Amino acid sequence: MSERLVLQVSAAIWVGKFDIVEENNGVMVLSNGNVWDFPRNDVCQLKYCNVEGLAWEDSDKVVVVSDKMKSKGKQPFRCWDKDQSLHSFAINDATLTGEGDSSGEL
Numbered sequence: 001m002s003e004r005l006v007l008q009v010s011a012a013i014w015v016g017k018f019d020i021v022e023e024n025n026g027v028m029v030l031s032n033g034n035v036w037d038f039p040r041n042d043v044c045q046l047k048y049c050n051v052e053g054l055a056w057e058d059s060d061k062v063v064v065v066s067d068k069m070k071s072k073g074k075q076p077f078r079c080w081d082k083d084q085s086l087h088s089f090a091i092n093d094a095t096l097t098g099e100g101d102s103s104g105e106l
Contacts, residue, residue: 011038011046013054013062036091038064041078048087049079063088 007014016033038048050067057063069075069083 007035008049008051011040011048011051012036013038013064034093036093038089045076045078047078048082049075050083051087057088060091060093061088062091 017031052067053065
């Protein structure tokens with residue numbers, strides 16, 4: 001089974017395999033995987049600024065939750081639209097079902 005990591009700063013999901021090497025002070029060794037970016041706005045800016053958690057809903061669908069937008073001007077106002085929300089995405093990737101190459105799109 002693949003592991004998945006939510007990359008908050010870059011607003012992306014990485015799915016692949018990794019190992020923690022205890023003999024090497026717990027260094028994480030990543031294998032090949034796929035990265036999918038969350039949708040951006042019309043000028044390619046982040047819309048999903050605070051994605052915190054992820055769960056598989058189906059073999060090609062993920063559900064993610066967004067945390068509260070950071071206050072006092074620490075984040076652009078556009079982040080407010082997805083603040084404290086639940087989101088569902090179909091992953092457009094035939095590699096999840098073993099039928100082809102990754103497209104990199106959610």
